[in-house]
Amino acid sequence: MIDLKPLKPQLNNKPVAIVGLGKSGVAAYEACRAAGIATVLWDDNAAARQGLPTEDLTQVDFSRFALLCLAPGIPLTHPAPHPTVMQARKAGCDIVCDIELFHRAHPAIKTIGITGTNGKSTTTALIGHILKTAGVESAVGGNIGDAALSLPQLSDKGVYVFELSSYQLDLCPTYTPDIAVLINLAPDHLDRHGGMEGYIAAKKKIFRGKGGGIVGLDDEWSREVYGEVANSARHDIPVSCLSPLAEGISVTPEGLLKDNGREILDLKPCRALQGQHNWQNAAMAYATCTAAGVTAAQIIAGLKTFPGLAHRQNIVAVCNGVTYINDSKATNDQAAAMALRTYDPIYWIAGGKPKDGGYSDCEKYIRHVRHAFLIGDAQQKMAAWLKTQDVPFTLSGTLDKAVAAAHGLAQQEKLQNAVVLLSPACASFDQFKNFEQRGEAFVDLVKKTTSGAKDACA
Numbered sequence: 001m002i003d004l005k006p007l008k009p010q011l012n013n014k015p016v017a018i019v020g021l022g023k024s025g026v027a028a029y030e031a032c033r034a035a036g037i038a039t040v041l042w043d044d045n046a047a048a049r050q051g052l053p054t055e056d057l058t059q060v061d062f063s064r065f066a067l068l069c070l071a072p073g074i075p076l077t078h079p080a081p082h083p084t085v086m087q088a089r090k091a092g093c094d095i096v097c098d099i100e101l102f103h104r105a106h107p108a109i110k111t112i113g114i115t116g117t118n119g120k121s122t123t124t125a126l127i128g129h130i131l132k133t134a135g136v137e138s139a140v141g142g143n144i145g146d147a148a149l150s151l152p153q154l155s156d157k158g159v160y161v162f163e164l165s166s167y168q169l170d171l172c173p174t175y176t177p178d179i180a181v182l183i184n185l186a187p188d189h190l191d192r193h194g195g196m197e198g199y200i201a202a203k204k205k206i207f208r209g210k211g212g213g214i215v216g217l218d219d220e221w222s223r224e225v226y227g228e229v230a231n232s233a234r235h236d237i238p239v240s241c242l243s244p245l246a247e248g249i250s251v252t253p254e255g256l257l258k259d260n261g262r263e264i265l266d267l268k269p270c271r272a273l274q275g276q277h278n279w280q281n282a283a284m285a286y287a288t289c290t291a292a293g294v295t296a297a298q299i300i301a302g303l304k305t306f307p308g309l310a311h312r313q314n315i316v317a318v319c320n321g322v323t324y325i326n327d328s329k330a331t332n333d334q335a336a337a338m339a340l341r342t343y344d345p346i347y348w349i350a351g352g353k354p355k356d357g358g359y360s361d362c363e364k365y366i367r368h369v370r371h372a373f374l375i376g377d378a379q380q381k382m383a384a385w386l387k388t389q390d391v392p393f394t395l396s397g398t399l400d401k402a403v404a405a406a407h408g409l410a411q412q413e414k415l416q417n418a419v420v421l422l423s424p425a426c427a428s429f430d431q432f433k434n435f436e437q438r439g440e441a442f443v444d445l446v447k448k449t450t451s452g453a454k455d456a457c458a
Helices: 005-011 023-034 083-090 098-105 120-133 166-170 196-207 220-229 276-291 296-305 333-342 379-388 399-413 435-451
Strands: 016-019 039-042 067-070 094-096 110-115 138-142 159-163 179-182 211-216 234-240 249-251 256-259 262-266 314-319 322-326 346-351 369-375 393-397 419-422
Touching: 005 098, 016 023, 016 083, 023 039, 023 098, 067 083, 083 094, 094 098, 110 120, 110 196, 110 276, 120 138, 120 159, 120 276, 120 296, 166 196, 179 196, 179 276, 196 220, 211 220, 211 276, 220 234, 234 276, 249 276, 256 276, 262 296, 276 296, 276 333, 314 435, 322 399, 322 435, 333 346, 346 379, 346 399, 369 379, 369 399, 379 393, 393 399, 399 419, 399 435, 419 435
Parallel strands: 016 039, 016 067, 067 094, 110 159, 110 179, 138 159, 179 211, 211 234, 234 249, 322 419, 346 369, 346 419, 369 393
Antiparallel strands: 249 256, 256 262, 314 322
């Protein structure tokens, strides 16, 4: 647990209001309690309040509080601010998240922050793995894995690696990482930021202040951000998987990782880093760890031994030549397109809670889809779209029916290199608690289905 005792003198003997009692909120409560910092808790969900000392904070005078620690999932500005946000603003009370509490308690400790629309969890985990294999004292958390304040307290030589969502960056008025990483940008969470301009503005907050700046150049929005960062106090390193860079980190179409034009590693044999999207993650991790002082040899060792991240194109089973892949984390069009680009032919399980926008990125690789099996609230919308693409589909409704149908057709057709792919292109919240639960359900269903097969399955 992070020691928040250095934060206490900054609070002027006032308590901290903590709103949202999920993973980060409970971690903030426990860290404050351990540091002797008074707290008042609230969550709109009665079940989340069970067993905790809570008070309805939606109508109170926030001048009694030092600050409001808000869970990132609670609306700050759009579609409408949460009532506690309005009360805090009225009182001139700072509104922060747990990452900001960490920073205010330990402003000098070194951190690496990773953001982007797609690939940030894999890149974050990969950076953490490289640092660990290189013998660097480090801890990984934030928007991935453990909440920031649940992480162990490292020494002054330690490095914290944080995945940072746009929601978290909006709640960090003073924190920015020593090494700031932007992988890419694409439309996402537009309802929470009032549009693409607000979303990009939140992401750009990662580059305030001095330090290192690692920026991907493979989309128009990120290139614009790079132009701004290149003229800021950040020491920037550009990264591209689409264009060779004489100065910067790049990956060729054949998967060769290059540093300022010098060949470093052939990424194709790295099993957990297959596909151009993962090559981008590898290039971002290489640039970041180089900026952190890790040697090229140490980074190469980490890239070669990275086991991959759960729910990110993980191979669940291979049965009679058909590979079953869990890509449950692909919760939007861009992420699913990365998987569709990687495999052919595909028995595609897609759907869930639809997001804004269509499936234009998936359309680029839709010829790889042999048959789609649609689930959740989005199935009718996706069915209408697939009709325009002349792609056969089945309205499965639920994941168990989709897995059974996809398995049956894939095993019947016996096509070479075939995959049954869960890559939903949608959020999970219509039928599952989160994408992790959806992915775990897929894994269980695949194992049960393939375990009953008569032929070679592993």
